[in-house]
Amino acid sequence: MEHRGPLLRLxxxxxxxxxxxxxxxxxxxxxxxxxxxxxxxxxxTERGLVRGGIAALRRYRTCNAETAERLxxxxxx
Amino acid sequence: MNWLEQLVEAFVRWVRRCIPxxxxxxxxxxxxxxxxxxxxxxxxxxxxxxxxxxxxxxxNEYTLPIDCPGVDAGARSDGLRxxxxxxxxxxxxxxxxxxxxxxxxxGFNDFHWYRLGPDGRWSHKPGGTPATNLDNSGHVITDPxxxxxxxxxxxxxxxxxxxxxxTIN
Numbered sequence: 040m041e042h043r044g045p046l047l048r049l050x051x052x053x054x055x056x057x058x059x060x061x062x063x064x065x066x067x068x069x070x071x072x073x074x075x076x077x078x079x080x081x082x083x084t085e086r087g088l089v090r091g092g093i094a095a096l097r098r099y100r101t102c103n104a105e106t107a108e109r110l111x112x113x114x115x116x
Numbered sequence: 117m118n119w120l121e122q123l124v125e126a127f128v129r130w131v132r133r134c135i136p137x138x139x140x141x142x143x144x145x146x147x148x149x150x151x152x153x154x155x156x157x158x159x160x161x162x163x164x165x166x167x168x169x170x171x172x173x174x175x176n177e178y179t180l181p182i183d184c185p186g187v188d189a190g191a192r193s194d195g196l197r198x199x200x201x202x203x204x205x206x207x208x209x210x211x212x213x214x215x216x217x218x219x220x221x222x223g224f225n226d227f228h229w230y231r232l233g234p235d236g237r238w239s240h241k242p243g244g245t246p247a248t249n250l251d252n253s254g255h256v257i258t259d260p261x262x263x264x265x266x267x268x269x270x271x272x273x274x275x276x277x278x279x280x281x282x283t284i285n
Contacts (some may be wrong), residue, residue, distance in 0.1 A: 064128050066135065066236050068204040075207050103206035105276040109195040113202075 045087040053080045054095075070107035075099050128173035133233040134279060137160040144246040151244040158241035159214040159229035160196075160277050160284050167244075170194060170227070173285035180225070183271035184218055187227045189215065195282035196275040201261065205276035214275050217261040219269040228268045230260040231277075238263070 043051075058076045069075050079095035086094065143158060144150050152165040162168070171177040171190020180188035192198065197205075198212070205211035213232040219225060221268035230240040233249075242246035249256060251263035261271050 045160040053245050060124055063125060064124075064233060065131055066204075066232065067202075068131070068207050070199075070204055070206040072203075095262050099207060103209045104197045104199070104281075105206075107203050107276060109187040111198060111203055115138050 044088065047083060050088055050092065051080065051083050054083065068111060070102050071098070072110075075102050082104070125203070132234045135143055135212040136231065138233045138235075138239045138247075138249050140249075141246040143241055146246075150246060153241070154171075154243050155229040155241050156284060157229075158189040158239075158247055159191065159231040160282055161212070161231065162282070162284050166285055168284040172191055173283045178227075180229050182218060182225050183220070184216070184270060187216060188272060191275060199274055199276050201259075201274035205278065209276070209278050210280075211262050211276040211278040216272040216275065217265055218258065218270040220270050224267050227267070227272075228265070230257065230263075232284075233238065235267055253282055 054076055058080070061077055062074070070076070071113050073081075073097070075098050079091075082091035082094040085091065141160050142149075143153060148165065149163065152167055154165050154167045155171060155263045156168045157164055160168070160230040169177055169190070170187050174193040176193035178190045178280050188198065199205060199213070201213070201215065205213060215230045215232075215238070217230070219228070224226050228240065228242065230238045236258070237249060238260050239247060239249040240257075251257050253264040255264065257263045265271075
């Protein structure tokens with residue numbers, strides 16, 4: 040079984056709490072198809088605290104209306 | 117309510133500050149505010165008292181006849197960003213979503229805007245008439261794409277209105 044340190048478990052618990060208790064009470068905000076919190080959970084689980092955390096923060100930094108517009112245009116072809 | 121629930125509640129309120137709530141009392145004064153602010157004002161949640169027109173503030177007002185591309189160009193010029201209706205406006209930005217529809221004519225040629233509230237429902241203000249959260253059939257609007265829009269039969273698309281990034285007049 041994969042070893043998960045206490046900080047990684049804390050980070051995963053924090054993101055999971057956000058998804059279950061906070062995000063569910065808000066209208067959809069994320070510009071991406073895979074939401075930032077889902078992406079963060081996946082990255083933390085697959086790549087660990089440091090690399091996964093950095094990837095999640097990078098994703099969050101680009102989650103804005105400009106990205107939403109660009110992805111919408113791309114999806115429309 | 118424990119401290120954690122209070123913290124969650126405060127955060128939810130903080131995020132929702134970006135999305136204008138359905139606030140007809142702020143617009144429906146049956147006087148200057150109501151008569152001088154239209155659907156574009158209401159959708160953008162910006163009162164100008166000038167019956168704002170897409171693109172006028174930035175020198176790119178639409179031309180007649182009114183159609184989706186013309187109003188779209190004016191709105192984008194004002195700072196609105198076109199997005200899929202099912203996509204959010206971004207976790208980082210302080211934005212809300214609006215939708216553009218057009219009455220293509222003949223006879224009646226016009227545009228109209230709806231805005232999405234924090235409860236996931238839409239509202240609108242047809243011209244100088246009162247703001248409402250009901251469609252032409254008297255139903256609450258859960259999706260402007262499927263609502264009864266009357267003569268506004270063409271659905272153009274959705275846009276993000278981000279605080280401080282949109283100028284209308």
